[in-house]
Amino acid sequence: MIDLDNELIHPLTFTIDCGRRKTKKYSFRYPDLKELRKLASFVLDPLDFKQRHGKFLSILFADVVEGLLSVLVQFYDPLYHYFTFPISVSAYAGGKFEIEAHWAKKGGLFGLPSIFLIKEATAFAQTGSVDAFEAIFVLLIYGLALFPNIDSFVDVNTIRIFLIQNPVPNLLGDMYFSLHLRNSKGGGTIVCCIPLLYKWFILHLPQTPAFMENKQCLRWCQRLMSLTNDDIVWYDPSLRNLEIIESIFYQEGKDPQHLKQKIVHAWHNVHRKGRSELGPCNSVALKAYTLWVKKRALELKMPYPFERLMSMVVVEPLTLPNQDIEELEDALAKMKRENDMWEERFHALSKKHEKL
Numbered sequence: 425m426i427d428l429d430n431e432l433i434h435p436l437t438f439t440i441d442c443g444r445r446k447t448k449k450y451s452f453r454y455p456d457l458k459e460l461r462k463l464a465s466f467v468l469d470p471l472d473f474k475q476r477h478g479k480f481l482s483i484l485f486a487d488v489v490e491g492l493l494s495v496l497v498q499f500y501d502p503l504y505h506y507f508t509f510p511i512s513v514s515a516y517a518g519g520k521f522e523i524e525a526h527w528a529k530k531g532g533l534f535g536l537p538s539i540f541l542i543k544e545a546t547a548f549a550q551t552g553s554v555d556a557f558e559a560i561f562v563l564l565i566y567g568l569a570l571f572p573n574i575d576s577f578v579d580v581n582t583i584r585i586f587l588i589q590n591p592v593p594n595l596l597g598d599m600y601f602s603l604h605l606r607n608s609k610g611g612g613t614i615v616c617c618i619p620l621l622y623k624w625f626i627l628h629l630p631q632t633p634a635f636m637e638n639k640q641c642l643r644w645c646q647r648l649m650s651l652t653n654d655d656i657v658w659y660d661p662s663l664r665n666l667e668i669i670e671s672i673f674y675q676e677g678k679d680p681q682h683l684k685q686k687i688v689h690a691w692h693n694v695h696r697k698g699r700s701e702l703g704p705c706n707s708v709a710l711k712a713y714t715l716w717v718k719k720r721a722l723e724l725k726m727p728y729p730f731e732r733l734m735s736m737v738v739v740e741p742l743t744l745p746n747q748d749i750e751e752l753e754d755a756l757a758k759m760k761r762e763n764d765m766w767e768e769r770f771h772a773l774s775k776k777h778e779k780l
Contacts (some may be wrong), residue, residue, distance in 0.1 A: 431685035441562050447498050448611040452618050455572040460484050463561050466549035473558065480565045486619035489626075495644040496625055497614065498727035501720070502607050505600055528577075535579035538568055566591065570617045571598060595620065628654045645728040 461484055467473050470481060499507045526540045541564050548557040566586045567578030571594070585594050599616040606612040628653070629635065638647065 443722065444729065445725040445727055447727045449605065450494055450497050450606060450611050451613045452493060453572060453613055453615045454488070456577075457484055457569060459538070460561075460564055460568060463542065463549070463564070464546055466546075466557060467561075468554070477558065477562050478559070480562065481568070482495065483569055483619045483623070484565065484616070486623050488619055488622045491644045492619065492625070493622055495648060495728075496621075497603060497607075498645075500603050500607050502604060503724075505604065514650050530577045531574040531579070533574065533579040533581065535567075535574070535577050538564060538576045538578060541567075543580060556659065570595060572615065572617070572664055622645055628657050630657075646731050649726075649728050649731050650654075 433486045464481055464484055467481065473481065497508070501507065523536065526535060526536055528537060529535075530537075533739040541560055545557055545564065548560065563578060563583070563586050568576075570591055571579075571582045572583065573579060573582070585591055595617055599621060602614045602616045606614050632655075635647065637654075642650075
């Protein structure tokens with residue numbers, strides 16, 4: 425699924441005043457997912473469904489907390505297309521049904537009404553046609569939850585993305601386009617997969633009781649501006665070997681700025697760098713990068729004032745004295761020597777058994 429870690433969030437690690445900029449008024453289009461949640465009750469094996477189709481059920485039941493996303497989008501940086509935070513300043517294969525009769529046009533695009541698809545999915549579920557039900561159900565999730573472009577309608581572009589079976593780059597494109605457009609217009613309604621954006625962001629926030637319980641009833645802007653670099657969950661090691669982009673859908677015939685050609689050219693000029701150039705995969709920012717982010721934060725300025733609240737402070741780990749460090753190094757060296765000795769004995773015994 426989507427891995428936005430270390431791609432969209434850029435931490436700051438200094439405590440000087442970045443200055444203030446005006447906030448913008450945003451709203452979000454929250455799709456009505458009641459009917460999809462009802463259909464989810466027909467899924468007999470959620471684990472099997474997850475393996476076959478992905479983590480779509482968790483998106484349907486995501487509990488989006490009011491207010492957090494409105495604060496999050498205030499940190500969007502239109503120049504570099506990411507979020508800058510003041511951290512420490514802080515193809516349908518099963519069954520057959522009549523598509524042509526219900527193929528319609530809405531909002532300038534052809535597609536299928538969701539009421540028709542919901543009816544068909546329910547009928548297949550009730551007759552035990554699991555594959556047919558799941559295919560239509562997932563298509564509905566694509567159209568109503570992942571790409572809610574037109575209310576109660578699954579448009580042809582969403583159907584094409586569904587057939588490709590790799591929504592990641594298009595989800596990113598939807599989010600970036602809507603954020604960038606609304607930011608350039610000074611506000612407005614952001615249209616993208618809101619539950620997924622919320623789930624991605626909330627996973628980076630601290631899980632400590634002080635932050636989660638919020639006994640001081642602080643606003644989200646106060647809570648976010650109180651965080652430090654150490655409070656944030658930057659990286660999930662389980663995603664290290666995950667393949668993010670397999671393919672991308674691009675609508676032909678609608679490219680006045682020749683963006684597709686630019687994307688292809690840029691992709692061919694990507695150079696992979698490994699551990700020798702970038703260091704270990706531990707989400708620790710290099711000095712040059714940190715300085716660059718600081719400079720950009722001062723140019724961009726922050727939408728809210730910095731507030732360091734004592735109840736949010738995380739106790740720093742104790743620093744070991746040099747003597748203790750030396751003792752630990754000696755102990756590690758001794759363990760390495762013992763390990764080498766046992767390896768030599770093991771190899772000697774193995775050769776002896778081979779001769780026998």
